[in-house]
Amino acid sequence: MAELIVYGIVLGSIISLGAIGLSLVYGILRFANFAHGDFLTAGAYVALFMVTGVLSWIGIPDNTFGSLSFGWRMVIAFPISMVVVGCVAIALDRILYRKLRQKGSGAVMLAMSSLGAAFIIRMIILIIWGADSLFYRPGLMRPALEVPLGIKIRPDQILILFVVLFLVVLLHLFLKKTKMGKAMRATADNMELALISGINTERIIIWTWGIGGALAAAGGILYGIDVQLHPYMGWNFLIPLFAATILGTIGNIYGALIGGLTIGIAQQVSTAFLLPTYKLAVAFIIMILILLIRPKGIFGKE
Amino acid sequence: MIILKAEDITVGYTEVDILHDVGIRVKSGEIVSIIGPNGAGKSTLLKTIFGILKPRNGSVTLKDEDITGLNPDKIARKGISYVPQVENVFPSMTIQENLEMGAFIRDDDYSQRIDEVYDLFTVLRERKKQKVGHLSGGQRQMVAMGRALMLDPQVLLLDEPSAGLAPVLVSDIFEKIMEINATGVAMIIVEQNAREALKMAHHGYVLAMGRNVLDDKGEALLANEEVGRLYLGG
Amino acid sequence: MEIGGIIAYLVSLAIMAGIYAVFCLGLNIQWGYTGLFNIGIAGFFCIGAYATALITTPKPTGMYAHYVQQIFGLNLPFIFGLLGAAIICGVIAFLIGIPTLKLGEDYLAIATLGIAETFRLIFNNEHWLANGPRGLMGLPQPLQGLVDPRHYNYIYLIVVVIIMVLIYLSIERAIRSPWGRVLRAVREDEVSAGMSGKDIFRFKMQSLVFGAMVMGIGGALYAHYTKAISPDVFTPLYGTFIIWVMLMAGGSGNNKGAILGAYVVWGIWIGAKFMTDFLPYTLKARAPYIRFLLVMILLEIILIYRPQGLLGEEKKVSKLIE
Ligand SMILES: Nc1ncnc2c1ncn2[C@@H]1O[C@H](COP(=O)(O)OP(=O)(O)O)[C@@H](O)[C@H]1O
Ligand SMILES: [Mg+2]
Numbered sequence: 120m121a122e123l124i125v126y127g128i129v130l131g132s133i134i135s136l137g138a139i140g141l142s143l144v145y146g147i148l149r150f151a152n153f154a155h156g157d158f159l160t161a162g163a164y165v166a167l168f169m170v171t172g173v174l175s176w177i178g179i180p181d182n183t184f185g186s187l188s189f190g191w192r193m194v195i196a197f198p199i200s201m202v203v204v205g206c207v208a209i210a211l212d213r214i215l216y217r218k219l220r221q222k223g224s225g226a227v228m229l230a231m232s233s234l235g236a237a238f239i240i241r242m243i244i245l246i247i248w249g250a251d252s253l254f255y256r257p258g259l260m261r262p263a264l265e266v267p268l269g270i271k272i273r274p275d276q277i278l279i280l281f282v283v284l285f286l287v288v289l290l291h292l293f294l295k296k297t298k299m300g301k302a303m304r305a306t307a308d309n310m311e312l313a314l315i316s317g318i319n320t321e322r323i324i325i326w327t328w329g330i331g332g333a334l335a336a337a338g339g340i341l342y343g344i345d346v347q348l349h350p351y352m353g354w355n356f357l358i359p360l361f362a363a364t365i366l367g368t369i370g371n372i373y374g375a376l377i378g379g380l381t382i383g384i385a386q387q388v389s390t391a392f393l394l395p396t397y398k399l400a401v402a403f404i405i406m407i408l409i410l411l412i413r414p415k416g417i418f419g420k421e
Numbered sequence: 422m423i424i425l426k427a428e429d430i431t432v433g434y435t436e437v438d439i440l441h442d443v444g445i446r447v448k449s450g451e452i453v454s455i456i457g458p459n460g461a462g463k464s465t466l467l468k469t470i471f472g473i474l475k476p477r478n479g480s481v482t483l484k485d486e487d488i489t490g491l492n493p494d495k496i497a498r499k500g501i502s503y504v505p506q507v508e509n510v511f512p513s514m515t516i517q518e519n520l521e522m523g524a525f526i527r528d529d530d531y532s533q534r535i536d537e538v539y540d541l542f543t544v545l546r547e548r549k550k551q552k553v554g555h556l557s558g559g560q561r562q563m564v565a566m567g568r569a570l571m572l573d574p575q576v577l578l579l580d581e582p583s584a585g586l587a588p589v590l591v592s593d594i595f596e597k598i599m600e601i602n603a604t605g606v607a608m609i610i611v612e613q614n615a616r617e618a619l620k621m622a623h624h625g626y627v628l629a630m631g632r633n634v635l636d637d638k639g640e641a642l643l644a645n646e647e648v649g650r651l652y653l654g655g
Numbered sequence: 656m657e658i659g660g661i662i663a664y665l666v667s668l669a670i671m672a673g674i675y676a677v678f679c680l681g682l683n684i685q686w687g688y689t690g691l692f693n694i695g696i697a698g699f700f701c702i703g704a705y706a707t708a709l710i711t712t713p714k715p716t717g718m719y720a721h722y723v724q725q726i727f728g729l730n731l732p733f734i735f736g737l738l739g740a741a742i743i744c745g746v747i748a749f750l751i752g753i754p755t756l757k758l759g760e761d762y763l764a765i766a767t768l769g770i771a772e773t774f775r776l777i778f779n780n781e782h783w784l785a786n787g788p789r790g791l792m793g794l795p796q797p798l799q800g801l802v803d804p805r806h807y808n809y810i811y812l813i814v815v816v817i818i819m820v821l822i823y824l825s826i827e828r829a830i831r832s833p834w835g836r837v838l839r840a841v842r843e844d845e846v847s848a849g850m851s852g853k854d855i856f857r858f859k860m861q862s863l864v865f866g867a868m869v870m871g872i873g874g875a876l877y878a879h880y881t882k883a884i885s886p887d888v889f890t891p892l893y894g895t896f897i898i899w900v901m902l903m904a905g906g907s908g909n910n911k912g913a914i915l916g917a918y919v920v921w922g923i924w925i926g927a928k929f930m931t932d933f934l935p936y937t938l939k940a941r942a943p944y945i946r947f948l949l950v951m952i953l954l955e956i957i958l959i960y961r962p963q964g965l966l967g968e969e970k971k972v973s974k975l976i977e
Contacts, residue, residue: 150761151761151764151765153694153764215955215958215959218959219958219959222959224958224962226759226760226761227690227692227760227761227764228958228962230692230760230761230764231692231899231903231954231958232955232958232959234694234896234899235896235951235952235954235955235958236951236955238892238896238947238948238951239948239951239952239955242944242945242947242948242951243948245941245944246938246941246944246945246948249940249941298521298525301514301518301521301522302522302525304511304513304514304518305511305514305518305522307513308511308512308513308514309508309510309511309512311473311505311508312505312508312509312510312511313511313522314473314493314494315471315473315493315497315503315505316497316522316523316525316526316568317493317494317497317498317525317526318494318522318525319494354891357768358765358768358769358772361765365762365765394780396776396779396780397776397780399772399773399776400769400772400773400776400777403769403770403772403773406765406766406769407754407766407769410754410755410758410762410766411753411754414754414757414758414762
């Protein structure tokens with residue numbers, strides 16, 4: 120059980136990265152971005168493209184760091200993929216969502232459009248890479264370390280936790296200490312007053328998409344390192360992402376962090392009783408329970 | 422000298438015009454009060470001056486510069502600040518952060534200005550790390566005004582600053598308004614508390630059904646029998 | 656292909672489009688007339704199809720029982736399958752509506768999406784329920800013995816069209832009634848002061864359940880057409896989004912538009928299949944993805960440039976009021 124909880128924290132930290140971005144976007148633009156799961160997928164595959172394509176072509180060595188399953192190529196690919204997916208998210212906003220916003224289309228139209236965008240991203244991945252599962256390092260043995268309480272954990276997983284922690288702290292500092300970060304919180308709080316205060320809200324929206332997309336990409340890559348890559352991986356994260364976001368109160372990024380960890384742990388622990396394929400259903404049931412008991416989430420005011 | 426002037430303003434939210442040829446003038450250092458029944462278009466006039474609504478006809482002039490139709494951030498840079506009637510703070514941010522947002526477009530060091538605002542609203546200084554959402558209505562109104570003052574405006578637009586406040590607090594707020602005015606800031610104040618608003622005002626305007634009805638010196642309007650009967654509640 | 660082959664092909668195309676038209680009509684009740692954002696149509700599709708399969712096939716016995724497991728099999732006629740599918744979908748919709756209809760539109764969307772994915776998982780994993788991933792086969796078809804099986808599709812086309820028309824007429828009637836007028840008022844947030852939140856909830860619930868029942872019938876019609884179903888059919892793409900594209904293309908809030916959209920988009924879909932046949936060999940395996948990519952781009956274009964669809968919304972309500 121302790122082991123499942125630890126795995127749950129690993130999974131949950133990945134969900135958190137996605138949920139934080141989803142919550143940020145929801146807080147500022149007030150619509151459910153159904154393409155967010157596919158940002159995770161896009162991030163994983165862009166990193167794959169870098170690791171197995173570009174970086175091997177320009178001759179970055181392929182050896183791994185100690186007992187980790189990756190090396191310099193991934194270290195370079197990781198931030199590049201975050202930037203690329205951040206740009207993809209911004210581009211979608213410029214091409215699709217902004218047009219709808221300007222026409223005064225409702226939140227549902229925007230959500231619908233994001234669903235379309237989700238499939239567009241996924242179909243492009245399917246066209247390029249096909250429907251099979253892929254690995255960053257196929258055929259690599261990935262031994263687990265034995266830590267106290269009889270928990271087996273792979274070095275990769277420990278690193279995943281540190282990477283997530285690092286990104287969350289970075290985001291926290293950005294939002295609390297920088298002018299742009301504060302303006303972003305202000306816009307989420309009260310868009311009209313932000314405009315009145317002279318904040319360029321269109322620029323804030325761009326930053327929001329960029330950060331949301333980049334964090335999702337990070338989550339996708341980490342999942343790819345931990346498990347595998349699959350064109351539907353992000354779609355399967357979508358329900359857990361929404362469950363985490365709603366649990367942690369929509370628009371609250373710290374809530375999204377806690378929500379993500381909770382959902383991740385619940386999903387992993389459930390595998391002690393249920394088939395692992397039901398993980399998604401577990402997230403769904405938790406979400407329905409939240410909606411029944413406390414629809415505004417743990418930090419919401421009734 | 423006339424610092425702010427709106428002339429022949431015609432504007433609406435949809436195709437329907439809400440204001441018809443409305444005009445208003447503010448001399449430098451003056452308090453101008455706008456009174457009138459609910460739905461008269463008072464808030465709409467302030468939003469138009471501040472560039473949130475774009476007028477279909479008419480002009481807004483600040484000193485000698487035509488600022489009609491500029492976006493709010495441009496108008497803020499030119500020296501006008503605006504406190505909306507509702508939702509005029511960032512509730513999940515601290516008092517200090519609310520003031521910083523008021524100075525968003527300033528690139529210089531504004532720490533001295535923050536001090537001045539805290540000197541004006543001393544209760545806020547003690548709680549600068551508190552979230553504004555947790556404050557009382559009166560304190561929130563102070564945060565809202567403080568935010569607007571951060572740009573050191575020449576003209577301050579206040580939309581119903583006393584709305585929803587307990588009577589004791591109302592006089593507090595009006596006192597603060599007088600203090601701000603004493604530093605040389607011209608103001609347009611929209612008020613439901615019409616009598617109080619006219620007492621403070623150098624000049625007053627009565628608006629009804631989206632049109633100018635009357636304008637005169639503050640005390641003259643107070644003395645006007647018809648205004649008393651129709652707008653001051655007898 | 657000789658002429659008979661072409662006609663047979665067109666008939667099969669018309670049947671599938673007709674079945675999709677039924678889904679579009681169901682979605683139109685929810686979205687077009689009430690503004691309910693259901694993105695889990697595939698769930699009702701799936702439930703409707705499985706419901707009728709279990710109702711109209713016999714429970715396997717003897718040797719067969721080793722190969723095909725199903726929780727029950729009632730061996731009842733087609734019409735009971737349709738009714739059962741409608742009722743079960745209605746009940747499920749009711750249960751989803753309880754936690755979500757009082758909240759914002761997005762919540763219903765996420766919940767219906769979750770239901771669709773969850774049911775697909777259940778049917779895939781629980782072999783005792785309906786034979787797991789292999790699914791159920793041998794569904795009976797109405798009026799089966801009437802003609803040569805090779806020409807049976809003509810009969811089924813007539814069945815589908817009749818059911819589609821009946822559903823069309825009943826929705827038109829409902830929408831023109833005072834009930835329909837309230838629905839649109841609910842959608843436009845133009846709710847009169849006399850309506851409490853409870854009333855609004857009730858109307859939304861009725862619309863959600865009504866639409867889901869129609870979708871259940873659609874699922875049943877599909878199951879009896881293909882005679883075999885398995886969980887992998889009811890994917891978000893084939894089961895939900897193509898239906899959304901159809902309704903948006905035809906014109907939401909317009910039942911004729913819903914039917915037209917189904918036929919036009921299905922036509923484009925099949926046409927695109929012919930086009931992708933010309934792709935070089937290496938890309939052929941990926942052809943379905945290319946087609947879906949094109950359909951989704953079509954959706955985005957419609958959303959931005961022609962959100963009212965081909966026909967746009969009929970202004971019945973205002974006519975009635977005048
Ligand atoms: N956001 C809006 N959209 C459409 N109409 C509005 C909006 N805000 C106000 N109105 C209309 O404009 C008119 C004037 O409103 P307002 O300027 O708020 O009046 P006042 O501030 O004098 O009470 C009213 O009839 C009101 O219904
Ligand atoms: Mg007002």
